[in-house]
Amino acid sequence: MNDEVGQAAEPTVGPERLEQAGTIEALAVTESGGVSWSPFLAYLAVWVALCVAVVSLLRPAALDGGARWVPEYLYAVYAGIGMMATGPLLALVTWVATRARREPEARRGLFVSAFVKGAVVTFSGAVLWIVSLYVLDLFASGILV
Numbered sequence: 001m002n003d004e005v006g007q008a009a010e011p012t013v014g015p016e017r018l019e020q021a022g023t024i025e026a027l028a029v030t031e032s033g034g035v036s037w038s039p040f041l042a043y044l045a046v047w048v049a050l051c052v053a054v055v056s057l058l059r060p061a062a063l064d065g066g067a068r069w070v071p072e073y074l075y076a077v078y079a080g081i082g083m084m085a086t087g088p089l090l091a092l093v094t095w096v097a098t099r100a101r102r103e104p105e106a107r108r109g110l111f112v113s114a115f116v117k118g119a120v121v122t123f124s125g126a127v128l129w130i131v132s133l134y135v136l137d138l139f140a141s142g143i144l145v
Contacts, residue, residue, distance in 0.1 A: 033106070034109060034110065034113035034114075035094050035095065035098045035110055035113045035114045035117065036094075036098070037117065039090060039094050040090070040094075040117045040118060040120075040121045041121075043086070043087065043090050043121055043122075043125070044121045044124060044125055046083070046125075047083060047121075047124070047125030047126075047128055047129065048125075048128065050076075050079055050080065050083060050125075050129065050132075051128045051129055051131070051132035052132075054076045054079075054129075054132050054133070054136070055132050055135055055136060057072065058070065058072060058073060058076065058136055059136070059139055061073075062136045062137075062139035062140045063139055063140070063145070065140065066140040067136045067139070067140060068136075068137075068140075076133070080126070080129040080133075083125060083126075083129070084122060084125075084126055087118050087119070087121065087122030087125070088115070088118060088122070090118055091114045091115045091117065091118025091119070092114075094114045094117075094118070095110055095111055095114035095115070098110055098114065099111075
């Protein structure tokens with residue numbers, strides 16, 4: 001505080017902000033970048049491959065009366081459960097790897113970025129998986145042929 005005038009002292013501004021004084025860029029917040037979408041998109045591609053494989057492999061059994069009673073259906077359920085458990089693990093590994101490569105001042109927000117992206121992709125994949133199991137039931141009931 002400035003004792004003579006009774007007003008707050010001006011905050012210190014770095015040299016990069018002084019060059020931009022008087023422009024709108026001086027108000028911009030620099031982002032740390034977050035984590036990459038690449039591992040999460042690859043994970044979503046595995047979800048899509050699982051869903052396509054489940055529907056294509058169990059379709060004949062579903063048309064014959066129900067895919068739920070064949071032993072392979074249990075593997076499809078276990079695969080979906082395993083994929084759901086993989087989502088948070090992928091987010092954790094991505095966060096640790098990205099954090100290790102960043103400078104300490106650029107690590108802000110990485111944890112939230114990794115886990116939000118992991119949650120979005122895991123939720124999307126789980127919805128696709130449930131829809132693929134529902135499609136098998138539609139084949140079994142004769143609605144889809």
